[in-house]
Amino acid sequence: MLERPGFLWAAHYAADERPVRSSKKEGVARRYPPPGTVPGGHRYILLMGGKDGQAFADPTPRRLNENLPDEDRRMLSLRAGETSNVMIEHARVLGPDAASRAPGAPPSPCIQLGSYVYDGDEEDLFAWYAQWRLPSMTQIPGCVAVRKLVSIAGWAKHGILHEFTSAAARNEHFVDHERKRHPEKVEWSDRITGQVIHQPGSPNVAQRIWCAASS
Numbered sequence: 001m002l003e004r005p006g007f008l009w010a011a012h013y014a015a016d017e018r019p020v021r022s023s024k025k026e027g028v029a030r031r032y033p034p035p036g037t038v039p040g041g042h043r044y045i046l047l048m049g050g051k052d053g054q055a056f057a058d059p060t061p062r063r064l065n066e067n068l069p070d071e072d073r074r075m076l077s078l079r080a081g082e083t084s085n086v087m088i089e090h091a092r093v094l095g096p097d098a099a100s101r102a103p104g105a106p107p108s109p110c111i112q113l114g115s116y117v118y119d120g121d122e123e124d125l126f127a128w129y130a131q132w133r134l135p136s137m138t139q140i141p142g143c144v145a146v147r148k149l150v151s152i153a154g155w156a157k158h159g160i161l162h163e164f165t166s167a168a169a170r171n172e173h174f175v176d177h178e179r180k181r182h183p184e185k186v187e188w189s190d191r192i193t194g195q196v197i198h199q200p201g202s203p204n205v206a207q208r209i210w211c212a213a214s215s
Contacts, residue, residue, distance in 0.1 A: 001048060001064070002214045006055030011106040011211040013045040019112075019205035020171045023179060031197045038155050041081025042201025047107060047161075053152050056086045060153075083199065085115060085154030093134045095143025097165050106211035108144045108163035110170055114203035115156035120195030125158075128192045132185055137162070140177060142169025156199050167207060 001007050050056055059067065061084055065076055101108055118125050129148055137146045142165045149159030164170040178185055 002212060004055075006051045007214055008049040008051060008104060009106040009211065009213045010049075011047045012209050013047070013111060013204075013206035014209050015043050015045060015201060015204045015206040016167070019167075020175050022176050030193075032200060033197055038200060039081045039083040040200040041079065041083060042199070042204055045111075045113060045204060045206050047111075049106070053086060053088045056152075061086070081200075083155065085156050085159065086152045087149035087154075087159050088152060089147045090150050091129065091134060091148040092145060093138050094145050095137055095163075096139070096141055097144050097169075100165050101144050101163070104213070106213060107161065107208070108165060109208045110164040110167045110205070111208070112162040112164070112170065112174075112203050112205045114160040114196075115158070115199040116196045116202055117155070117157045118196055120192070125192055125195075128188060129160075132188065136178070136182070136185075141173045142166065143174065156202075160203075167205065170205065 002010055048056075065073065068076070134146055134148065137143050144163040144165060146163070147159075147161045149161060151157050151159065162170075162174070164174070178189060
């Protein structure tokens with residue numbers, strides 16, 4: 001795919017089996033779709049970056065896979081619970097460690113990827129990201145960047161991709177930073193996250209196992 005016009009980079013990640021999670025107010029639990037309604041695979045994540053959404057349109061990912069050589073299609077058939085989304089980036093902020101990744105390079109060694117639909121007031125969600133969550137990430141040590149995504153195709157309508165220099169930095173500085181340093185924002189955040197319906201496994205914390213950029 002990196003040999004095709006419009007593709008910039010690819011990165012493969014293995015999700016942590018038991019990532020460190022932020023503490024939650026009692027009674028606020030993550031929500032997921034009913035079993036069997038959305039493919040459940042989430043242990044590995046393949047991210048691909050393009051110049052824009054059109055890079056993934058001709059052919060679409062499904063059609064591209066169908067036209068691969070027999071050996072490639074045989075390997076892809078071994079995947080279980082596969083799900084995919086084509087998303088575009090509508091907002092990005094840079095963290096204190098943005099210089100650790102060269103411009104245009106694949107995402108950082110550690111990511112946290114959330115993919116979900118939202119059954120609350122989407123203007124409230126929009127405001128929360130713009131007025132609080134994204135600006136707050138610019139102050140988190142170890143944060144490289146955060147990208148807010150919206151879907152063109154696939155089950156999840158929203159995506160949020162956090163990049164960190166390492167899992168250790170993420171666990172030390174990001175987990176519970178709001179409850180420890182900005183308790184005045186907790187009620188708003190709990191209201192937002194309580195109305196999120198996550199894709200299975202989301203939010204995934206994952207470590208990069210391979211990456212490449214187009215030549």
